[in-house]
Amino acid sequence: QWGYGKDDGPSAWNKNYPVADGDRQSPIDILPHQARHDPNLSPIVLNYDRCTSINIANNGNSVVVEFEDSDDRSVIQGGPLDNPYRLKQFHFHWGGKGCHGSEHTVEGNSYASELHLVHWNAVKFKTFGEAASAPDGLAVLGIFLETGDEHRWLHMITDALYTVKFKGSVTDFKGFNPKCLLPSSLHYWTYLGSLTTPPLHESVIWIVVKEPMIVSEKQLGKFRTLVFTGEEEDERTRMENNFRPPQLLKGRTVRSSN
Numbered sequence: 187q188w189g190y191g192k193d194d195g196p197s198a199w200n201k202n203y204p205v206a207d208g209d210r211q212s213p214i215d216i217l218p219h220q221a222r223h224d225p226n227l228s229p230i231v232l233n234y235d236r237c238t239s240i241n242i243a244n245n246g247n248s249v250v251v252e253f254e255d256s257d258d259r260s261v262i263q264g265g266p267l268d269n270p271y272r273l274k275q276f277h278f279h280w281g282g283k284g285c286h287g288s289e290h291t292v293e294g295n296s297y298a299s300e301l302h303l304v305h306w307n308a309v310k311f312k313t314f315g316e317a318a319s320a321p322d323g324l325a326v327l328g329i330f331l332e333t334g335d336e337h338r339w340l341h342m343i344t345d346a347l348y349t350v351k352f353k354g355s356v357t358d359f360k361g362f363n364p365k366c367l368l369p370s371s372l373h374y375w376t377y378l379g380s381l382t383t384p385p386l387h388e389s390v391i392w393i394v395v396k397e398p399m400i401v402s403e404k405q406l407g408k409f410r411t412l413v414f415t416g417e418e419e420d421e422r423t424r425m426e427n428n429f430r431p432p433q434l435l436k437g438r439t440v441r442s443s444n
């Protein structure tokens with residue numbers, strides 16, 4: 187199986203997932219001055235008010251919060267999207283102590299971490315799996331995390347992390363609305379890309395928010411108390427640096443909302 191280590195990490199993924207060398211891979215390095223400002227790009231609209239979080243889990247790659255997605259109760263729409271896309275889950279990517287762990291970078295600069303809210307096009311596709319392998323099947327909202335003051339709501343996630351320390355652990359996590367994590371401005375860059383973990387499907391319309399959310403070093407440190415390994419395994423590999431480095435743009439255009 188794949189991972190983030192020396193032998194099973196991003197540089198080895200193309201062995202089992204040849205699309206890793208494809209023409210619309212993610213993440214990318216974003217160059218704001220080369221992004222095309224598109225006045226036709228409308229604002230992103232998030233209708234998460236009736237969202238239903240189900241659980242929080244350690245899937246061996248990240249910590250994931252899953253949502254009930256059997257109807258359109260929590261959707262993202264507007265911006266580059268032709269349809270509403272249903273929220274399925276969110277997860278994070280982060281670095282090690284003192285080194286950064288975002289996936290997208292901006293002019294070569296990486297942030298401490300990156301939050302991904304994964305949505306799927308339930309208008310065109312019957313299941314998430316079907317959407318996840320279609321060119322316009324997924325929409326992932328990416329939010330950078332920068333260290334500074336404590337984030338007033340992130341403790342709701344970090345306080346639960348001890349319950350999902352090991353790969354394969356899942357605990358109830360109801361009533362959490364991720365809207366509380368978003369920065370004040372939702373100005374964004376958008377481009378066509380892929381999942382950033384295997385199977386690396388080229389099915390993602392990326393919407394990367396320009397303004398980072400600010401979290402404390404202490405809050406971020408709690409993510410590093412998770413481990414990649416299962417409770418029964420003897421070695422405990424700290425879960426950190428679970429990010430893929432930027433991939434070639436291969437002629438793609440990045441558009442910018444105002």
Ligand SMILES: O=C(Nc1cc(S(=O)(=O)[N+](=O)[O-])cc([N+](=O)[O-])c1O)Nc1c(F)c(F)c(F)c(F)c1F
Nearest residue numbers: 245247248250277302315318326380381382383385
């Ligand atoms: O559901 C998925 N979620 C997901 C995406 C990313 S992502 O970084 O690639 N992303 O898109 O944000 C990272 C993590 N994570 O836990 O780190 C995830 O759990 N991935 C996924 C999958 F696992 C499959 F087996 C599959 F067939 C498929 F179509 C998928 F789309």
Ligand SMILES: [Zn+2]
Nearest residue numbers: 277279302382
């Ligand atoms: Zn991700």
